[in-house]
Amino acid sequence: MRDYRTMKFTSIQNLKSCVLPLLATSILLGVVAEAEAQFRPRVSLPVVPGTGKKINSVGDNFENEDWTYHPNLPKSSRNIDGQGRYPTGQSNNGRIYESSYRGQPDLIKRITTPAGGLPNSKGALLLRSLHTGVPKRSSLKSQQDDLLMNVGGIVGRLSVSRTPNFVVRVYFPSWDQWEDATDTAFGLRASVVGTGFIHEGNKDKYKKKRFSLFSRSPKKENEVFWPGMFVQFNSKTDGKNEEDSAMIIIRSGPDGKDFVGPMIWNPGWWTMGMSFTPDGKAHYYASEGVDNLTTKDHIASVHPYGSKIKYFSTFFFNICNQNDGRTWSTPFVIDDPEVFVVK
Template identity: 45%
Template sequence: MRVSLVRFFFASLVAASVVFVANDADAQRPVVPGTGTELVGVADDFEDPNWGYVPRDPKSTEDIDENQRAPMGRSTNGRWYEGIKRGHPDVVQRIATPAGGIAGSKGALMMRSMYTGLPNRPSNKMHQDDFVANVQYRLGRRLNVSEVPSVTTRVFLPPVAEWESRSGPHFGFRLALETTAMTEQEIGRGIFKRKKMEMGNEIYWPGLFIEFENKDQTGKPDDYAYLRVRSNRRGGDFRGPQITTTGWWTLGMSVTPDGMVHYYASPGVDDLTEADYITSQFPYDYRCERFRTFFYNVCSADDGRRWSTSWIVDDPKVYALRPTGQIATRNRNQVR
C-alpha cells in the first residue's frame, strides 16, 4: 500500500534542496553517509536469533519529572541502552525482516510505544522515547570531527492505514554531537546555589524526523508525510522532502571537519549517493567537534489508548572517512 499523494519526483527535490544549504563561505563539500570504513563492534544488524532487550521498567522520564529510574534498560549484546532523558520504547523486539529489506537480512528491530510520557500516566500530549546506540562507550572514546563520522540506517514505513492516527512527528533518527559553547552552570550548594554562563561542553541532537499530517485532522483530501530537518542555525526545524511511498527507506547523516551536518535520504535500501542529498546545516549555530552516538525516537500521543506507529529499523552502521587510533574497521565491500 502506498501513500496516496502526488507522484514523487525525488530528483527535483534534490535540485530544489539548494535553498536549504547553510550559506557559509568556509563550508566544506558534503560527504555521503557511508563513505569510508565501517566501525566494527558498534551499531547492529539484528541477525542473532537470540537478540534480546532487558527493559528494567519503569523507564526513565528525566525530561518530565527529573526521575531517571535506574537501572536503565540494556540490550543483551551490549549495543543499545535506554536513554536517561526520556526512556526506551514500550516494545523493543527483534522480528523477521519485512519484504524488500537488505539482501540476506533475516532480522530487524521493531519499536513502538503507548506511554511515551510518565509510565501508565497518560498526559494526552505528544511525548517521545529514545533508543540509544552504545557507540561512545564501546569505542572507549568519542570520534573527532576530523575523522569525518557518518551514520546510515534503514527504516521500514508501514502502510499508512497502520500509522497512529495523529498529525505530528512519529519517528526520529538523530545524532548526539558535542561542541564548545556558552553553557549554564550551577555553582554552590543549597541557598547559595546560583547559575552562571561560561564556556563548556555542549551536547546537541540534530536529526531527521518523519512527520505526518493526518487528513482527518487537517481536512485535506489526502494524508501527507515528509521529512523534517533539525535544525537550522536558529535552532528551528524545517520541512524537507515529501514522502510519497511507504516501505523501506535509507536515511543518513555525516559530519565534516568544518563542524557541519549533512542530511541524506532515499526510498529503498540501496546505499546513499550524492543524488540523495537534502541539506547541510550548522544546527543551533554550533560547529560540531566530536561525535558521541546516534539514536532513534518513537513518538506517540501518550493518551493511554493508541499505540504509536510500529517502526522497524535494520542494519544501522557507523563509518569514519579518516579513522584514527585503535578502531576495528571493515571495508564496505566485505560480506554483510
C-alpha cells in the same frame, strides 16, 4: 665616448630602486594572504553517509536469532519528573540501550525483516510505545521515548576530523497503521558536542538576547545537542490534507529552527543517515528504498543552532505518540544501523 660599464651599473641601480620595493610589497602581501588563509574558515564538502571504514564493534544487524532486549522496567522519565530509574534497559549484546534521561519504547522486539528490506536480511527491530513519557501515565499530548545506539560507550566519542557518519534503514508501514494524528511520529538524531555562543544565565540557549552596557558578553562554550531528522505524519482526517503522507523535518537551521525536508508519499523502506565534517557541519541524507545513499540523496548541510560540531557521540531513535493511554504509536522497524569513519 660613453662609458657603457658605468651606464650598465647605473641601470642595475635603477632597476634595484624599482624592483626591491615591489618585491618587498609582494612578500608582504604573500604573508598577509597566508595569515588570512590560516584564519579563514575551512569548508568541507558534504560526505555521503556510509563512506569510509565501518566500525564493526558498534551498530547491529539483528541477524542473531538469540538477540533480545532487557527493559529493566520501569523505564526512565527524568526529562519529565526527574526520575532516572536504574538499571536502564539494554540489549543482550550491549550495543543498544536506554537513556536515563528519556525512557525507552515500550516494545523493542526482533522480528522477521519486512518485505523489501536489505538482501539476505532475516532480522530487524520493531519499535513501538503506548505510554511515551512517564511509565503508565497518560498526558494527552505528544511525547517521545528514545532508544540509543552504544557508540561512545564502546569506541569513545569521535572527532569530526575523522568525518564520522552513520546510516540506517527504516521501515514506514502502510498509512492505515500510522497513529491517526498530524504530528511527529519518528525521529533519527545524533548526540554531538559543539561550540557556539551561549548567553550565560539564559535558559533558552539559542534565543537571541539584547545586551546593555552592563550585561555580560556572549560566552563561547562546548554544548551537547541533538540534531537530526523527524518524520511527521500528515493525516487525511485532519481536515487539511486530502491524502495521507509524511515529511522529513530537519533539526535544525543555524537559527535553531526546524525546517521542512522532502515529502514521503510512499510508505515502505527508506535509507537515512548523517555525516559530520571537519568544518563543524552536519549533513543530512535520505532516500526511498534500501540502496546505499548517494550524492543525489543530500537534503541539507548546516551548522545546527549556529554551533560548530566538534565530536560525534552516538545516534538514537525517537518513538512518538499522543500518549492517550489507549493508542499505540506507529510500528516502525529499523535495520542495520552502522557507523563509519573516513580517517
